[in-house]
Amino acid sequence: MTRLYAILAAVVVAALVGGAWFATRGGGAGDDFAQCRASQIAGGSDTIGGPFELLNAKGETVTEKDVITKPSLVYFGYTFCPDVCPLDVARNAEAIDLLDERGQDVTPVFISIDPDRDTPExxxxxxxxxxxxxxxxxxxxxxxxxxxxxxxxxxKKQDGDEDYYLVDHSTFSYLVLPEQGFVEFFRRDETPEQIADKVGCFLENL
Known part of the structure; x- marks a missing residue:
């Protein structure tokens, strides 16, 4: 009986470890990207992303279908941001160039959250x-x-001069695919190489 209990205990431990690994990977039945996911989304990835209608640099109204025609790395920020946005967006651009070198075509997208100052031009x-x-x-x-x-x-816009105010904002970057929609987000402490590697995994499993 002692040996039987030992075997059963080993099976339970293995199941728990396997389950923990599975949960941290964010995978699920029928998930083609299970091995690529590094983050958990409360409610599932389907709760993030979706339709939008914005203006491009020419002042033309565009939707997500016009913009997300290729795998895209999307960032919300503003052009008057003194430090965070330029660093994050430059980091994303570097990740895009690394992916280019690997033959993987990804579009960087910047969406302003400061429409008063950020005109299309x-x-x-x-x-x-x-x-x-x-x-x-x-x-x-x-x-x-x-x-x-x-x-x-x-x-959230901070109080201050109407021309020189700051805007508090979140700093995630989002990987969005044309057919699948949002699939992953990246924090600002991730390097261009880390982002390129993770994005590459999703693209290889399309």
Whole structure:
């Protein structure tokens, strides 16, 4: 009996360890990207992302179907941001270049959460200066708020001079695929190499 209990205990431990690994990978039955996921999404990845309507650098109204035509790395920020946004967006651009070297085509997308100052022209110049393929988007307050809500981002304008205020905001970058929608997010402490490796895993399993 002692040996039987030992065997049963070993089976239980193995099951628990396997279950813990499975949970941390974020996988599930029928998930083609289970081996690529490194984060858990409360409620599932389907709760993030979705339709949006914004303005591109030419002032044209575009939707997610016009913008997310290729795998895309999406970031919400603002062009007057003094430190965080330039660093994060430059990091994303570097990850895009690393993926280019590996033959993997990903589009960087920048969505402004400061529509009062970030006109289509301003956003377009900001995006073009950081990467030749980066798409810059802005919109009305209602359009920007709707896009932010879809991606569960946070932003709040601080009090101050009407021309030189700051905007508090979340700093996640989102991997969005044309057919699948949102599949993963990246924190700002991740390096270009780490992001490129993780994005590459998703692309290899499309």
């Amino acid at each position: 301003v956003v377009g110049d900001f995006a073009a200066n950081l990467h030749e393929r980066m798409i810059g988007l802005t919109g009305s307050h209602e359009q920007v708020k709707a896009a932010s809500r879809a991606y569960k981002t946070y932003y």
